[in-house]
Amino acid sequence: MATNKKKIFVTQTLSRGARALLTQRDDIELVEFPNLISAKDFEALLKSHAPVHGVALGATAFGETELEASKDMKVVTRIGVGYDAVDVPALSRRKVPLMVAGSANSPSVAEAALFMMLTLAKRAQELHACVKDGKWADRLGMLPFDLYGKTVLIVGFGRIGSRTAKRCLAFEMNVQVYDPYKEAAEIKAAGCEPVTDLDAALPGADFVTIHCPKTPETVGLFDAARIGRMKPKAYLINTARGGIVKESALYDALTSGRLAGAGIDVFEVEPPPVGNALFALPNVIIAPHVAGVTVEAVERMSEQTARNILSVLDGDPIRQNVINQDVLG
Incomplete structure (x- = not known):
């Protein structure tokens, strides 16, 4: 009818x-x-x-x-x-x-990115296991570190990236921003340092957190070469989209000591296969694409x-x- x-x-x-x-x-x-x-x-x-x-x-x-x-x-x-x-x-x-x-959902994703930074910096998984497994005496061998004074490089300064920046500034971090589609004046007005060369900025970052959309331009943005420019003590956070980070390159860097750790909410294939190699790594925290789903x-x-x-x-x-x-x- x-x-x-x-x-x-x-x-x-x-x-x-x-x-x-x-x-x-x-x-x-x-x-x-x-x-x-x-x-x-x-x-x-x-x-x-x-x-x-x-x-x-x-x-x-x-x-x-x-x-x-x-x-x-x-x-x-x-x-x-x-x-x-x-x-x-x-x-x-x-x-x-x-x-x-x-x-x-931008406040939620920004909080999730900060949560992953804190979880890695404060060595939450290792210290939890230290107490639970009766290895209290080992605690001084796994000291956490502060976000205070560290440099974070935010890739993408849209709704989520700009909110992440505010939260990082509240932790008194040095906030750098790479976004070729944003004016430097806008980034500076938010209290952040604009960078125009991603490759040049990567070696100085303690944390890199990705907040750009997935487009033909950004697929594979963090490949082996780009991850290789990060310093060995740095951490990579991806709450944006799977495929922006090459998972095989990330795995190689994490297992060879060329990257300290990673926080991953999104994957190249979702849901990822149960046998995904990243799952077994102690220096990785993972989530099922729920950063923006509170x-x-x-x-x-x-x-x-x-x-x-x-x-x-x-x-x-x-x-x-x-x-x-x-x-x-």
């Missing part, structure tokens, strides 16, 4: 608050789908409910096939800020905006996602959250 309602696909992780924002409208019908649905099943589900007018994505890929299956897509949104699984040119060709959750962040991202959808349906898109600005009039 024909209906005037706009059909919106939402992943299971969309919060109750966000659902309430959508369902309080008489002109919207929600259809839920699993966060880890297969591409084939997702296409079939879209076809069975077509026309579909909006979608709130978690990890699900979206491109030409899904657009065709939807028949009348008006807006594609991500419950997050990354969009490497979305075919942006395909959306632009059909004048469909891709929207992200703005700064909703209880509070999920609520903030979900509600922003709902507002993004409504803004398009109401003819007034929240412009700062639109990735493909070329579709806007």
Whole structure:
């Protein structure tokens, strides 16, 4: 039976608050789908409910096939800020905006990056085991060290990188920033030192924390050569996207003493194979791509996602959250 309602696909992780924002409208019908649905099943589900007018994505890929299956897509949104699984040119060709959750999860990712720095610097895993395993006498052989006075190099100075910088400055660290797309004046105004040559800056950094998007330009940004420029006592943190760091190169550096340790929230393949070589290393801390997925962040991202959808349906898109600005009039 024909209906005037706009059909919106939402992943299971969309919060109750966000659902309430959508369902309080008489002109919207929600259809839920699993966060880890297969591409084939997702296409079939879209076809069975077509026309579909909006979608709130978690990890699900979206491109030409899904657009065709939807028949009348008006807006594609991500419950997050990354969009490497979305075919942006395909959306632009059909004048469909891709929207992200703005700064909703940036405090959470910044905190996670700092957590990984602190966990490594304070040798949390080793000292926990020292007490638990009855090796108290060994504690002076595994002394932690301070973030105070250390140099951190932040790669990417967007919503997350700039918040990470604030937290590092609060710990009285020397904060350097590499971002070729930001003006030096903006970086200096935030109390940080801009660097224009990543390779030249790496040897002086005690910590390198990555906060740039995954693009053709940044895939493999930290390969063997670049990791090799870091000093042996340095630590590498990646809470951005898998593939920016070459895992094989990272493993080689960590096992040969050319890098002190690493904090990794994202992987080249997700979920990573159980036998991933990095898992066995004592100088690595890992997490399952949840730096930006706290209880509070999920609520903030979900509600922003709902507002993004409504803004398009109401003819007034929240412009700062639109990735493909070329579709806007």
